[in-house]
Amino acid sequence: MGAREYDSAGRVRPYDDDSISGDAYLVRYIHGRWLVPDGAGGRRLSKGAFSPSSEVRDPYRGMSTDILDLILHDGLSPIERKPPGHEGVVKLKVEGLRNLGLMVGYDPIDDVNPYHGSVWGVTSALRRRLVQMCEWIEKPLDVA
């Protein structure tokens, strides 16, 4: 557990935020290319949906999310915030992420996204677990 700290470049260092409850949820918007043919005429969510940023963008390799409670607190809906090219919205429970050994922190992006949170520690091996544990907020009809 810890509090938010910034490095000399102004980036949030990985930390696990005391103020984010285990019952809270993080939102990930599902790009159309993250829905892949399932071999049975429908589509399924790809593990590729759960990837951290590149080392160039974020040396700490956080996976970007929005914090659902902050969106709702401002009277907004994650579905309304879904950008063009995205077909669905999923949420991840913070408790589940921490149980995987991941850290969750508030990581606002100035003037761009005050709801932004990061998940640190996501690896290739964990993507399968994230697909299994995520819950749909908005699911396209052809997705199993």
Next chain:
Amino acid sequence: MTLAVAIADEVAPPIPRDRQPTASLVFADKPHWLESVERQIAELRSLPFGWDAFGAGPLRHDVLWFALSVLDAVMSDDTPPPHITPMSHEGIMLEWHQNGIDFEIEIERPGEAYVTYEDGGTGAYQHWTVRTNMSSLAHMIERITG
């Protein structure tokens, strides 16, 4: 059943980082699956900055080059084309989901791929890393093709 396999082999030769992938430079003859791959790569190359809703940059050209070299090494003419999934780390995942099998090759940087294979019928699950030796991928590709 869960089986983790680690394969360490040689380091791949460097691939031009900024050279745009051109399938015709890789393939002397066009296999059937290449048309789909070319179309998908063209689509992925047009993804704008921030395409993932959180500031991801364009996909790395050197990753696409490496992906083409991997496909060249492991695909046969009648192998179904993969779905190419862009990822926030600016790499890609090559995916096949058919015949009850999920087979995925994640490429974040050239010279290395993280592979998962899951058989829904038997419950078998394997994951491993490959570098230059693609023989383990060719074996799995055969199962999908069959």
